[in-house]
Amino acid sequence: MGVHADLKLVDHDEDGVDLAFRADVLSGLAEPQKAIPARWFYDRTGSELFEQITALPEYYPTRTETALLARHGAEFARLVGRGRAVVEFGSGSSVKTPLLLRAIDAAAYVPIDISGDFLRASAAELAADFPDLPIMPVEANFMKPVRLPASVRGMDMLGFFPGSTIGNMVPHSAVDLLRSMRETLGDCARLLIGFDRMKDVARLIPAYDDAQGVTARFNLNLLERINRELRGDIPVARFRHVARWNAQWNRIEMHLEASEDLHFEIAGQPVFLRRGETIHTENSHKYTPDQARLMLQASGWTPQAQWTDEADNFLIVLAQATEPRSAP
16 A cells, blocks of 8 residues: 655745744754754754664663564554554654554554654655555654544554653653643554663763764754754854763753854854853653653553563553543
8 A cells, every 4th residue: 555645744934944943943042051852853864863873782772672562562462452553753663663563463554753854764664564554654743733644533543652752851841742642642542652761870871972973973963954954054063962961850961062162143043152051952861660650641641561671771661541531
């Protein structure tokens, strides 16, 4: 059946500039702690660099989660049932997504991602391996409720949110996102989601500051994207990648630090940074199993089952949409 024409739910101006990208960059760089949401990492180059990161020896989450998905496929099928439409929030991995699609004998696959080029490339790659599976990519910001293609709206849904991406959001934003997913997927939905677990900081830092410098290139590519798409003149070589542990928030933070006082423009707007000042680009919160379950329960999801590896590095949780109630 192949890839159906994708839906585009992203607004651009007459020059093709993503309006939300420009707004997020300009507002974020006007704040006392300059910051840009992590979702803007993922233009085509950023997406390709992240795929390289997942193969690095220091970066344990991808291989650990992949092993869990491969090991427990029969349990997913038993608990979820076969024939659901799989809705993935974020472009599918060429390794992880097929494991789930085969395990539950999916009836359709709807990947949602804000990076249209990478979304379509991933969908085409999966279509070659699943020629009989309807694949309907949707180019959209999944941080808000998404209107799914008409052909899947009557199906039972399984949301898929792998890669511990939920950890990129601060807790209140994570709860908002999970509630948005609940609205997108409907009352009979299930959700399969990955969480990175708390562990020694000495293990965490190298996963976000690898010896080969791939994560640094991934972080700096955000500045290259701003220059390319938003008429920026950022001196990229005068920034360096920084990964640090924030114990108060139980998270790794990624920053871009100015090596000297800087003045540049983006979309005609001036930006100033002092030497040592940073642009905060990503969080990766780490969770205990109890914290993960509580977050799901606060967001309209009832945990059903969970799986972790022998080293307690990573957690996968299956949850079902909580039945609405008017009272306790």
